[in-house]
Amino acid sequence: MSPSAGGLVVFLLSVQVIQSQDGWRVNYHQTDVCAAKGSTVKISCDYTYPHGIRYSDIKDRFWFTKEKDGEPVDLRTDSEYSGRVNYTCYSKDCYLIITDVRESDSAEYKFTFMTNKPGEKYTGSPGVTLSVTGFQVQVGRSDSTLFELTCHSSCVLPGHRVYVWYKNEEYFMTGSSLLVSSGSTDRYSCYLGGYWDQRSPAVYGPQRPSVSVSPSAEMLEGGSVTLTCSADANPAASYTWYKEHEDSPRASGQIFTITNFTAEHSGNYYCEAQNEMGRSNSTLRLITSSGKSHAFFCSLTHYIHNPTKEVTHSKRGL
Template sequence: MITDLRENDSAEYKFRFMINQPGDKYTGSPGVTLSVTGLQVEVSRSDSTWSLMKCLSSCVLPYYPSYYWYKNGQKINTGSSLFVYFGSSDSYSCSVRGYEDQRSPSVYAPKLPSVSVSSSAEIVEGSSVTLTCSSDANPAANYIWYKKDGNPDPPLSEEPQLVFSSIQSSDSGQYYCRAENLMGTKRSESISIDVKYAPKLPSVSVSSSAEIVEGSSVTLTCSSDANPAANYTWYKKNQTRPHGEGDIYRFTSISSEDRGIYYCKSENKHGWIDSSSLVVDVQYAPKLPSVSVSSSAEIVEDSSVTLTCSSDANPAAKYIWYKKDGNPDPSFSEEPHLVFSSIQSSDSGQYYC
């Protein structure tokens, strides 16, 4: 016999008897299922300000039973229904008169929701991540997930869990959830998601958009989106050794030897990537010209002779030939070559370009 029957007495019951021989026992199977139902509070919203509650029972009650209502365990009212302020942090229950010690389970708005992330380690781009929201509430709460990304913030999911099957860097940010039932609503604290990822394709730039002239100061800059922040190494094409470290590489006084194609390497513990190429074209005046004559033997009258002038310069140099024969010396040609197709004795002398 069960006295003072309660809902938690609901169960499957079996009998067992034993005989005198050790190890011999018999159990009645299948058992008998006992389902005990008591008072329940049914909640329905009337508007955004009030909630309507009714005290219901599946048990057979006396005609026209009287009900008591309780707020936080204290008796407050009578009647089969009760209006309460929507969003109240109080809990409510009811009982039937004469059975005050057998109250219904309490109903209440959601408590402060707790939020958690499935991974306690670093969150790396491409991995699976789940955010979970939970709140103590009766009736059970419904959940909505938000990202702090606007005013108002857009809803992302109406499930207890927000799942990223392959999380991306753009998913970094602060998230929160809202738990709500017919008694009220409660917002959680924010949880921060910081997605780590390898560097994206770096961008490279040069400080001067005009001509780069020898002797000037020039700065090369490399930048890349990465988390954690990337380290940078500068290289010059066709050279195996690094040319410099850091996102900025400076030429305090650039020279013609610094001409070439440069690129940077962006790297963190999740990976690395090379930038596109950056051409550094240094402009400079002509270096000391070299002069040569086509014939290394004796130059005989009427023979063909060519004098050649060349100089390292950027942009390419223009040339003028002179003969030391006055003040000023007369110019002969504005070409790299001074050609005598049939040289004469009068052409003897000293030439320069």
């Protein structure tokens, strides 16, 4: 089964908003627009003006989100919208079309028009609120053995929408949520059907942590040893340091410093990286010999999500 092809995705709340004053009027055809990142958005309005003003008197009409020195800035001149904005007007009906919308396009859009007489202009305010959403995978606990992954957008997408899930960069299934076994090492991402290039960042448990030691050469007893741990994970991992045969952690955070290092500090230390998807750890052995302290990677053992599944790597010295 293959994902559907790309297309136009625009979601409108069809409630008209009419802004008027003394015969001047702007009628917005929707109040809020929610659109998927990368889609094309169309915002529409119609306008009227007092009797005595002719259509030929209208000098300019445009859409804006910003003002400079108290004057609206035409979107067509805004560098952030360069090449992505088009206006279409039929008589008194005007449309704003924005292609390849970005999350930074989320704003309030207003329509203004002016005549050939100085100072004779009107802006419909408030305007239309555009919310551009990307997609994120939210991780929740279903029970002790399952996680629930949900494809989430920052604004409400009304109607029936098809969400597509990828597992390890391959199409997996459709649905707004997904149950995953605790202990899975796979990577999951989602997107709204038709927008495969707008996929969410993948979520996954911590990969085997990398542990480094500083200084890495010989040092005299009484010095300091700094251990640093890092692991590829999304959501970001938290870190805890343990010493073998001790129940309580020695430290939390990526960096663990042992000051005044002595023979009593010798032993196996391990860093555990953990996020909502699982956990993983690496073990480092610190040895004191002949009055001097040496830091060695004597073994690297990692547990991915499932503490009963052990994989031991070859010895490597620093």
